[in-house]
Amino acid sequence: MIDTAYFPLELDFRNPEQLHGNLSQWKLAQLGISRLESSATNFKRVDRQIDESEPYFLITMPTQEQVQFSQSNHSVVCNPGAFILERSDLPYEFSYRKDNALWVIRVPLSQLRTRIREPERYLYMEFNKQKGMGAVFFQFMQSIVQQASDTDEASHSVLSNQLIDLLAHSLENDDRVLMSRESGLRRVHLLNIENFVRGNIQRSELSPEMIACACQISCRYLHKLFKDSGQTVGQWIKELRLQSALNDIQSDRGHTTLAEIAYRWGFNDQAHFCRLFKARFGRTPREMRQVKSPF
Structure with a gap:
């Protein structure tokens, strides 16, 4: 057990x-x-x-x-x-x-x-x-x-x-985490970035340029902030979107179409969404809807 x-x-x-x-x-x-x-x-x-x-x-x-x-x-x-x-x-x-x-x-x-x-x-x-x-x-x-x-x-x-x-x-x-591994200014920038991305994750046009402009930093500095995280900005946004779509698919139980879920999380092309989803989770969105959670 x-x-x-x-x-x-x-x-x-x-x-x-x-x-x-x-x-x-x-x-x-x-x-x-x-x-x-x-x-x-x-x-x-x-x-x-x-x-x-x-x-x-x-x-x-x-x-x-x-x-x-x-x-x-x-x-x-x-x-x-x-x-x-x-x-x-x-x-x-x-x-x-x-x-x-x-x-x-x-x-x-x-x-x-x-x-x-x-x-x-x-x-x-x-x-x-x-x-x-x-x-x-x-x-x-x-x-x-x-x-x-x-x-x-x-x-x-x-x-x-x-x-x-x-x-x-x-x-x-x-407070210990706020001051660990990162300077105060870097931490502030990262929090601003996270807040903006999470508030706009459903917008298909979300891009590094939009994020940098909204947070009043350069694109070059934005990419530098993510350099040590093991993910690029684009990879992080894609992961947020795919995980959010997965949560919806597992909880919705068929009340919302897969196309609606894809569009909800910023994917304009459903075929592209399905390819990304299967590459990440090993099943298509339709197959995932038909299986129960493993936990």
């Missing part, structure tokens, strides 16, 4: 003779939510277990005891009342020394990237879930779980998107 809730892991129980545990899971469109209660355990993810076409992040929230997490020469301690992010596509080690209960959300990395640029910036940090947006995020997750059996698939898709949005807001509101 651990493999289905998270992904393949090696488990080492500190006191095997006193082992106990319980795992509850909820499927919510593209998200997986779980609550694990267990005795002291060490989880380890090694290279041979990493074989995924779609990387995931785990958002882990201990409720009783602190946990220790290490990955890529980084270590962080997460206390009850906080949460941390872990990535699935690199080895890591995670442990707690006493009985513990953990809430864990499994979210595709691509879903985070449609809300926040470079979600990897938020790794290896402890975030507060007892006040501000962190508390809103945590409480909303709990309310979703409580009502999961009384809500349908279409509602699950809406709620999962709202939960990811709240997670993104709680991360971006952290």
